[in-house]
Amino acid sequence: MDDVTITREDGERRGAYRAEVEGHAEAGELTYQKSGDVLVADHTYVPDELRGKGVAAKLVDALIADAREEGTKIRPLCSYVVAAFRRHPEWKDVLA
Template identity: 35%
Template sequence: MPDTPEVKHDRDSQKFTLTTAGAESCLEYTLAEGGAMVITHTYVPTAGRGRGLAGQLAEAALGYAQSQQLRVVPQCSYIETYIQRHPEYRPLVTAGR
């Protein structure tokens, strides 16, 4: 089984990244007043699509939001769909789009 790439969190840049075969996938967010994590964009290069990389990024970001008691505002369509498919994260979602 190949090694699973590690998701890295850069708090200063407000993004989660994952590098595979030299290509970077990322999930970007901003922190809003009142403790909300606004997830704005998820990107996986074409060569990495269909391998679950976006899901790894989503899980890391939503897990971080949970651990920091942040509400989530999903402005990214991938994250909206991910949360629909993973109801354990629905309690994190807040309005504010």
């Protein structure tokens, strides 16, 4: 799915990635909490009509890219992010 726009809202203690898809009112979301230099990925949500189209994967890809760029680590708590880390052993450099 190429028409996905990922944005990030980064607060002092919490943050979120949002996936806006052209033609769809509801966005996908991946939320996290901050614990020092660790981002605790705690929830991923994709609306029913967008499931199975790679939206959640794009959210996690953005999280991984930012963690590498910023030098932070990720602690996956959300079951989707846990499974994504299992599928991608090359991400171990950002695993907390």
